[in-house]
Amino acid sequence: xxxxxxxxxxxxxxxxxxxxxxxxxxxxxxxxxxxxxxxxxxxxxxxxxxxxxxxxxxxxxxxxxxxxxxxxxxxxxxxxxxxxxxxxxxxxxxxxxxxxxxxxxxxxxxxxxxxxxxxxxxxxxxxxxxxxxxxxxxxxxxxxxxxxxxxxxxxxxxxxxxxxxxxxxxxxxxxxxxxxxxxxxxxxxxxxxxxxxxxxxxxxxxxxxxxxxxxxxxxxxxxxxxxxxxxxxxxxxxxxxxxxxxxxxxxxxxxxxxxxxxxxxxxxxxxxxxxxxxxxxxx
Amino acid sequence: xxxxxxxxxxxxxxxxxxxxxxxxxxxxxxxxxxxxxxxxxxxxxxxxxxxxxxxxxxxxxxxxxxxxxxxxxxxxxxxxxxxxxxxxxxxxxxxxxxxxxxxxxxxxxxxxxxxxxxxxxxxxxxxxxxxxxxxxxxxxxxxxxxxxxxxxxxxxxxxxxxxxxxxxxxxxxxxxxxxxxxxxxxxxxxxxxxxxxxxxxxxx
Numbered sequence: 001x002x003x004x005x006x007x008x009x010x011x012x013x014x015x016x017x018x019x020x021x022x023x024x025x026x027x028x029x030x031x032x033x034x035x036x037x038x039x040x041x042x043x044x045x046x047x048x049x050x051x052x053x054x055x056x057x058x059x060x061x062x063x064x065x066x067x068x069x070x071x072x073x074x075x076x077x078x079x080x081x082x083x084x085x086x087x088x089x090x091x092x093x094x095x096x097x098x099x100x101x102x103x104x105x106x107x108x109x110x111x112x113x114x115x116x117x118x119x120x121x122x123x124x125x126x127x128x129x130x131x132x133x134x135x136x137x138x139x140x141x142x143x144x145x146x147x148x149x150x151x152x153x154x155x156x157x158x159x160x161x162x163x164x165x166x167x168x169x170x171x172x173x174x175x176x177x178x179x180x181x182x183x184x185x186x187x188x189x190x191x192x193x194x195x196x197x198x199x200x201x202x203x204x205x206x207x208x209x210x211x212x213x214x215x216x217x218x219x220x221x222x223x224x225x226x227x228x229x230x231x232x233x234x235x236x237x238x239x240x241x242x243x244x245x246x247x248x249x250x251x252x253x254x255x256x257x258x259x260x261x262x263x264x265x266x267x268x269x270x271x272x273x274x275x276x277x278x279x280x281x282x283x
Numbered sequence: 284x285x286x287x288x289x290x291x292x293x294x295x296x297x298x299x300x301x302x303x304x305x306x307x308x309x310x311x312x313x314x315x316x317x318x319x320x321x322x323x324x325x326x327x328x329x330x331x332x333x334x335x336x337x338x339x340x341x342x343x344x345x346x347x348x349x350x351x352x353x354x355x356x357x358x359x360x361x362x363x364x365x366x367x368x369x370x371x372x373x374x375x376x377x378x379x380x381x382x383x384x385x386x387x388x389x390x391x392x393x394x395x396x397x398x399x400x401x402x403x404x405x406x407x408x409x410x411x412x413x414x415x416x417x418x419x420x421x422x423x424x425x426x427x428x429x430x431x432x433x434x435x436x437x438x439x440x441x442x443x444x445x446x447x448x449x450x451x452x453x454x455x456x457x458x459x460x461x462x463x464x465x466x467x468x469x470x471x472x473x474x475x476x477x478x479x480x481x482x483x484x485x486x487x
Contacts, residue, residue: 044366047342048359048430052395052422055339058321089329093321135363135434160336170336195425200381200397207397214420218432219338221363 018246061152070109077234
């Protein structure tokens with residue numbers, strides 16, 4: 001019967017979707033295991049800088065740069081939209097004499113931010129996860145950004161990996177060497193820096209510059225690893241719920257198919273029996 | 284009725300504990316390092332979003348500045364891919380600052396030191412552990428905590444003397460033949476690292 005054929009086709013496609021999403025979940029789980037170890041090991045790397053300079057998201061700064069970390073591939077739940085929402089909020093917050101600028105890592109962030117903030121995007125870096133993320137690669141990206149973007153502070157927006165089901169949007173602040181020098185004078189936020197002796201380099205400014213650049217690379221490294229973990233975790237739960245939905249849909253379709261199949265069998269039987277009964281009544 | 288009470292109680296507990304579950308590292312009680320003005324401005328800019336988290340909320344709290352001179356130095360030695368030493372108490376460390384080997388004892392004056400490639404040694408009682416470190420930074424804080432962050436570090440026994448000699452010769456030649464500024468800089472970095480390595484291994 002026509003409708004049972006249609007239902008059978010639908011069942012075939014839903015079953016194949018279920019298999020695909022189940023496989024994607026397994027792949028995401030295995031990738032997560034790899035990146036999670038790296039992310040947890042990198043968590044100590046940025047802590048000395050925050051211990052020294054503190055964490056001051058509301059430090060005074062005119063040229064603000066918002067660095068959004070997003071994924072290149074989709075099907076990873078809501079983490080990219082969350083990052084973009086927080087980036088837009090920080091963008092509005094950092095509006096001073098000149099509007100803030102975006103530096104975007106990852107294709108999905110670029111697509112979403114291009115829609116309404118195209119003229120504020122200064123730099124886009126994609127295809128970061130073609131190879132597993134390592135410090136050399138991140139240092140090169142950090143170098144490119146530092147060469148081409150002028151900033152007073154960079155705010156890195158990423159999803160910190162809490163657990164497989166929890167991703168915490170976070171904002172890390174990196175002040176430029178000029179801001180550090182300015183705030184380390186009396187009354188500034190980094191007052192405690194004055195009591196530190198500086199060893200090495202030709203001048204304090206040079207050491208502060210190297211410090212700021214190293215801090216940026218360290219923070220960016222941890223942030224991209226955490227975001228990659230969150231991406232895999234979000235993809236796992238998205239694919240898991242997709243698999244569950246597909247199997248529910250399959251159950252409903254199976255019932256529908258059986259019902260239509262039984263209905264057609266019953267109709268045939270009725271025709272045969274009523275035909276036979278009519279013949280008997282006639283004879 | 285008893286079952287419904289259990290269900291509502293567990294639902295309430297789940298909602299409360301979801302904010303402070305002890306997984307991975309959660310920003311349990313550390314308040315966000317922002318002023319109220321920032322929080323209000325954020326609420327205005329994004330009324331549907333909760334305040335984001337900040338890295339200082341994920342840090343383990345640091346010990347306070349002690350009143351008397353401490354007996355031990357707490358060392359955090361971190362690399363991008365692992366934490367070699369995490370809050371380990373030692374007697375002294377010697378780091379290769381750009382101005383020369385710098386010894387750090389408990390109660391050292393707060394310092395920010397830029398490091399060049401060289402040997403770092405950690406003295407604990409009678410044992411001395413030596414690492415060859417690449418460039419990086421060392422901070423000594425007023426609370427006798429020393430942070431050493433470097434790009435890479437290895438114990439001395441993994442280095443092959445032949446390779447080091449070959450590398451040094453190679454880079455010295457490249458440095459002589461270099462034309463552009465970047466080539467010269469790269470070759471000089473190579474020479475610096477390899478000569479530090481050969482000095483560390485006691486070769487030349």
